[in-house]
Amino acid sequence: MLAEDQRMVRGALAALLGLEDDLEVVGEASGGAEAVAVAARTRPDVALLDIEMPGGDGLAVAPELRAAAPDCKIMILTTFGRPGYLRRAMEAGAAAFLVKDGPAQELAAAIRRVVAGERVIDPALAAAALSAGPNPLSPRERDVLDAGADGSTIADIADRLHLSEGTVRNYLSSAINKVGARNRIEAVHTARAQGWL
Amino acid sequence: MLAEDQRMVRGALAALLGLEDDLEVVGEASGGAEAVAVAARTRPDVALLDIEMPGGDGLAVAPELRAAAPDCKIMILTTFGRPGYLRRAMEAGAAAFLVKDGPAQELAAAIRRVVAGERVIDPALAAAALSAGPNPLSPRERDVLDAGADGSTIADIADRLHLSEGTVRNYLSSAINKVGARNRIEAVHTARAQGWL
């Protein structure tokens, strides 16, 4: 099964896999929630999930998908090889983590290896994820940083999260400090780059 | 010819086009500069360019490509259907503007229409581009806004652009005002969403 929001890319990936005669695409989905429903219905051997999708990203729905279709292997396919993504993917029980930058043949090869029971992870990425360490941000710090990512003012964030302005300032300050940034914007950038948001 | 930086997507698109027996992929490139070189060598009828690429984006290299291979029709294929992108694509002489969200069959169909001499643009997108109006930012305002997008401080920007801090502040302020934002971050967001950056 294929879950990817960009239809043209999804169609192209389907075409790519269609060239392999031991592989068949039995279902397609354009979002996280839909992926779970489709998997429950079509019972695929393997689910290929994109991360950047509307309606619940691939990492968030992985647990639900495991519940809905326990025998289905989960493979994460993403544009960005962020250490934090890989970590979360592994914690969610994914069998593979691929980046779209990789060679096209790698996809079919990885699927076969996953079906055979192997786990497939780019060694360089694995090393980066390990050396980067875990997410240093507390849940609340993440919330606040994320809420401020779009240019919202402190008052906006406080309002949206039902916190006092001072509290928001403190969380923001400690988040900035923890990621080693000089201000909110830098903090959001580096946190995103690490896959911490 | 196919220019797209993500190899897996590029391979998948090639597979998709390979299914059509009146179409053939004669060259592939992973960046803007490479696209020009490949086009000069392989002389394709049509060049399919992604926008979000390293080494000069599709819009920037379109003029060079026209110079290098005058008979080659240029098609822009992008993730984001931003009004400003469409406008720039048209000004660069592109024959088509497609978004990756569209249906997969649309790609081959669009290529055939372009070869037949037609121009292919999503009507909804064209309307949005026209109603949004042209880029309100002056070149310098764009520079400053862009330089500050990564969280650089005013002093950083002033330094990088060889301007006084006050000047940077003024440009930033007028840019914020022009796009109707409340601060730098919001300004960058909306400017990006419109394709003005």
Add this chain to the structure above:
DNA sequence: AGATGACCATGACAAAAGTCATCGCGAACC
């Protein structure tokens, strides 16, 4: 020849953002 507008710069001021010390509460852990 005069208007317009992009460009660069100051200085002054108000409004945010960020830092720091300090406090209380509750849960987890040794």
Add this chain to the structure above:
DNA sequence: GGTTCGCGATGACTTTTGTCATGGTCATCT
């Protein structure tokens, strides 16, 4: 039972942003 840590809050303080008025140069357009 004490320590630690995440959570939420205050108040005071400094720095950074953003706004505004103003002024000058240069190129373009009418």
